[in-house]
Amino acid sequence: MKSKNDSFIKYLIIWFESNKRDFSWRQPGLTPFQLLIAEIMLQKTGANQVENLFPEFIKKYPDAKSIISIQDEELEEILHPLGLFKRRARDIKKTAQIIVENNNKVPKTRKGLMELPGVGEYIANAVLCFAFKKPVPIVDANIGRVMKRFFSFPVKSAPSRDKKLLEKMKGILPEDNARNFNLALLDFAALVCLPRTPRCEECPMFQSCDFFSK
Numbered sequence: 001m002k003s004k005n006d007s008f009i010k011y012l013i014i015w016f017e018s019n020k021r022d023f024s025w026r027q028p029g030l031t032p033f034q035l036l037i038a039e040i041m042l043q044k045t046g047a048n049q050v051e052n053l054f055p056e057f058i059k060k061y062p063d064a065k066s067i068i069s070i071q072d073e074e075l076e077e078i079l080h081p082l083g084l085f086k087r088r089a090r091d092i093k094k095t096a097q098i099i100v101e102n103n104n105k106v107p108k109t110r111k112g113l114m115e116l117p118g119v120g121e122y123i124a125n126a127v128l129c130f131a132f133k134k135p136v137p138i139v140d141a142n143i144g145r146v147m148k149r150f151f152s153f154p155v156k157s158a159p160s161r162d163k164k165l166l167e168k169m170k171g172i173l174p175e176d177n178a179r180n181f182n183l184a185l186l187d188f189a190a191l192v193c194l195p196r197t198p199r200c201e202e203c204p205m206f207q208s209c210d211f212f213s214k
Contacts, residue, residue: 004208005172008150009181011204016184019191023047024055026183032106032131033099034058036116037067039123040092045082047190053081064104067096091118108132122160126182135178137169142189149193149211 025038037058041050057078061067067075075093079085094117099106106127107113113124121139128134144159147168156162174181192199198211206212 004151007208008205009172009174012184012188013177013180015192015204016180016187019187020183021047021187021190023051025050030058030131031063032127033064033104034062035131036095036106036113036119036123036127037092039126040088040095040118041079041082043088043118043123044084049082053078064096064099067092068100087118091116095119106131110136120160121166129178129182133179135173135175137166137173137178138182138186139166139169142193143169143185145195146185146189146193149198150205150209152210 025035025042030038038050038054041054041057061070070078070093072089072093075089076085079088079092082088098116107116108128110121110124110128113119113127114121119127125136125138128136129138139160139162141159144155144162144165147153147165148155151168153165153168155165159165192202200206200209200212203209203212
């Protein structure tokens with residue numbers, strides 16, 4: 001008999017195969033640095049906003065050296081549509097300088113990544129998973145919401161810093177398919193398990209969901 005964890009993984013991945021979102025930073029061929037820049041852009045910003053900017057940005061500025069050459073005011077203007085543009089420009093510029101000084105190599109450890117400007121637990125884990133194919137979970141408020149609803153798991157007000165939630169995610173994460181599982185959770189939270197009006201009728205796992213059963 002399959003456990004609740006097993007059923008969750010199976011049906012989430014099946015759902016993802018037919019419903020995944022198609023963003024430029026998910027395409028093959030991007031460098032770890034480009035994926036890091038995408039995650040910094042995505043911080044506290046809608047994915048569709050980033051999609052309007054990211055492809056052209058990395059086409060014009062494909063590496064750390066090219067970003068260093070941008071004037072601060074110009075970089076702020078480019079990033080203005082994403083909001084928090086002054087802080088984001090500062091973090092991206094400083095990160096690019098550090099990467100150049102590190103022989104153009106993005107750190108491959110959580111500790112090394114979190115020493116970069118603006119990089120916290122979520123971005124570090126996202127880069128480890130998506131750029132370096134390491135089987136690590138990613139946790140944000142949206143993923144915390146899915147866990148709270150489906151498993152009745154107690155989630156703290158800052159899910160990305162919730163150590164118990166992170167351990168729960170580590171226990172669920174399929175190590176042989178970590179990337180797709182993490183992306184599936186992000187897409188499922190954005191398209192089905194919405195904050196105020198979840199689309200339970202579209203959920204392939206509703207029969208096992210604690211929130212739905214209540």
